Amino acid sequence: MLLIHCPYCEEERSELEFRWAGEAHIARPENIAAISDEEFAEYFFLRNNEKGVTYERWRHIHGCGRFFNAARDTVSDKFLMTYKAGLPKQPIPAATKAEAIAEEKTVETWEQTEGDAR
Amino acid sequence: MSASSNSGAFRIKGAGRLTPARTARFTFDGKTYTALEGDTVASALLAHGVHLLGRSFKYHRPRGILSAGPEEPNALLDVSRDASRRQPNVRATVQEVFDGAKIASQNRWPSLKHDIGAFNDLLSPFFAAGFYYKTFMWPKEAWHKLYEPIIRRAAGLGEAPKEGDTDHYASRYEHCDVLIAGAGVAGLTAALSAAATGAKVILVDEQPEVGGALHFDSSTEIDGKNGFDWAQGVAAKLKAMPNVTVLNRTTVFGYYNHGFLGLAERVTDHLALPSKELPRERLWQVRAKKVILATGSIERHMVFANNDRPGIMLASAARTFLNHHGVAVGRAVAVYTAHDSAYEAAFDLKRAGIDVVAIIDNRQVSGEAVLAEARSLGIEVLLSHSVLDTAGRHRVSSITVARNGEKNSRKLKVDALLVSAGWTPSVHLFSQSRGKLRFDAESDRFLPDIYAQDCISVGACNGTDDLSTLIGEALSAGAEMAGHKGAASIDAIAFAGSNLYEWTGGMIGAAEGAGPDTAVKAFVDFQHDVTAKDIRLAVREGMHSIEHIKRFTTNGMASDQGKLSNMHGLAIASEMLGRPIPQVGLTTFRAPYTPVTYGTLVAHSRGELFDPARKTPMHHLEAAEGAEFEDVGNWKRAWYFPKRGEDMHAAVNRECKTVRDVGGVFDASTLGKIEVVGPDAAQFLNLLYTNAWDTLKPGKSRYGIMTREDGFIYDDGVVGRLAEDRFHVTTTTGGAPRVLQHMEDYLQTEFPDLKVWLTSTTEQWAVIAVQGPKARDIIAPFVEGLDISNEAFAHMSVAECTVMGVAARLFRVSFTGEVGFEVNVPADFGPAVWSAIWERAQSLGACLYGTETMHVLRAEKGYLIVGQDTDGTVTPDDAGYGWAVSKKKTDFVGIRGLKRPDLVRTGRKQLVGLLTKDPNEVLEEGGQIVADPNQPKPMTMLGHVTSSYWSENLGRSIAIALVAGGRDKMGQRLYVPMKDKVIEVEVTDVVFVDKEGGRING
């Protein structure tokens, strides 16, 4: 079970206390009533679903209740950083990123086990 | 007879650490035996000369005890106290004997000695690796009828208990600075140095007492004491320290992310009469800052022909039985080894007066010291020799021995054969922590290499064999993991230790006489009956990855997870593939390290606590009135209140009539409630609901619809404005948590500048709905400080007042179409207010009604239930609530989604009423609707029935349905094809009762 750092409580708490809340940094258009169908689809339906580092929202639902942003590596489940809602997308320090890529290699993925065997 | 002779003819006087006076009686397959306290089932049975304990999985071959620990693959038994407290597949080498234990062998019929399944052994050419995959493929239908039942019966191990488990289990969380897994020399030593720093330490060991290998290794001296005694002294010292927790009989079964570990503590399995207060097992979920792995190593067996007969066991196991339990595993014992350590088993037995037939060592050279000691004890040592075969039906009776490479063999009579191919470091937890192993070709073993978490391996699991080195390594590791680097902190507690002999040797793979050119049964995996031949066959059939070889042969896939077999299997595969072991790879180690019962994992979450029921404050009063309850989410809601002799239909008909004719009282406490407060509260609700809220005056309420951005109905409910800055929002019964989450999401992330606070108040209010022509009359005497006349308190009014002296919120609101009030009082006062209102209601001829009547009455009025009449693809307009979508607002959640082309097109499914041609026909909810029942299949379906009831008030059935273009089909005939008939219906308005709506304002 992961430990997740809540940027509001300023401490690491057990994964049990949190709930995932979808991709981060998708702002609701100010003029939403006026946007085109394509813009609406882009805003509401389409998600990146990246393998590797992804930005997403989490909520400390059984704690302070706050929504916040997190950068997580979807391969290793490693949280690279968390920061408060409303802040712009935070760049990931090079060292953290290198660490994340290294950790990806420790993960037992299909490619590493079954895949290679083919 | 003395107690010691009672406890078995193979008990050696003066040997072992058990107390002869303390006995326990148990039965094995119906026969009673006496054991000593501290015996395992294995040692107790061996003391009586019982070696045959079970039949193997596939071939039903007789099997005995192979080990003395948790790695045991063979001796799996059924252990019970009574019918409900019974557990199959218990390892005889782990289960401690308790007085009154009932123990039975498994996987045999009709008896252990005469097992009909042993026929499989003769058919073994057909049961080779991959047999199931290849044979049971075709025809498909045969799976259910033929193959599966046969495989299940033939290949089962124990039988699952049929009765509910009457034991209880516990669970707890813990945090620590350093968790140490394993309390052998390395673990104890590391614990001493970690604890000396003051760090919070948890030391975990799976055995009843600490010591690990010191259980059998009687020649070790530490700190001037016998090793085992030293270990007990250290444990006592650690237990006395306030910063240390020592957990015995506890297995670290899983090592997960971020220092999170799962521990299973067996609390009462060794007790004859456990206190009812005690849980049988306890799950510990520990978050450790650092972890020290001191998990030791496991001895491997030798792979040779017929190496699985009862009486053939690991050398260290025989030493445990002798040195710890005081039991000799035979009277004429031979040793077959590739490692020096097994010599010591021969020495110990010889000194205990047992005949040691020979030590057969397949190496050309053994350690000088052990060889010299064997000579001085007069034990014959056959170097460069191997055991080529064994004989004996239910127990080994002789072995065939030959010099390596020579044909001439001789038979030696034995009643036990001790084997050792060397030691495999227990790297399971290290590997679970995602650490990477490296293969050390010199010692033929995988050792920890790259760490993925804050942990360190010490001792045998780290490949450290020499005792002095091991103690030094463990001392530094303990201090370092506790945050104190450097020698200073450990000098004060340092001590010395010594072994009599240096350990050398070891082999992996098949031994002499079991090579690729042979067809013998040389078992690699005992529990799954996998032989060296099976692994070679897998390679020949094209399996080149160890993961595939594992699945094809099932090697290492039994409940022992290949603790003995993995390395042998890998070596045989590597030889066949002509590739070095690191290139063949190692299968992944997964949690749990040893089997964990469901009871432990489930702990308290069973029965009523599995999914706790939510009850309203008036629940017990409703139960006393005879209510039947239904589950709505986690809520128990009063469903209907049958009187004597009434079935559900009769009760609901009576309730429906009474509410419309007189009045009814209904528990609406489960409605979700959210308090929305703040200067921007109205603006916030404007954004979250399709309706306009700034126009709502304090003291009034309004029905609101909430959509998501996609424009589909998400929830609905009545919202009352108590003051300029305060709203009492109600949601559907199941919707409260997600509506609050949805509101919080927008408030925190999209509209963070709004000054609004949201509070869940669902449980704060008991809600008593009073509906019907006499509703006002019923509540009037209890309401204080408020004029509730129709003129002063019209439909959709809300006010704060007192009811029976209790601060209340009163809503004039109706979900029946009759005059209605909802009395909100603080939950604690709910029962008292309910009782008073119900007493008066009863005297006026009103009734109690439940959710079923509520559903019928609202359907008679065409009121929507979100989640029943809508399914996440229904817009407000589809549902006939287009009027609830503000045309003036420039923004609200869903404003853009509602304009999507598909949501504004004609022909969308719309909510309409349906009346069956036959008024007595009640449609089935979910029934599909078509225009022409005679069209070819698949028919064009226009929609489906969402709600359908018998309406006693109308004397006929009514239904609500989603029908494509429904509002343009008023008066049209449609059809609902059922399995045995076609039901004709007419499309109507959704309002069936009081279409003008006059009653509600009465």
Ligand SMILES: [Zn+2]
């Ligand atoms: Zn928080």
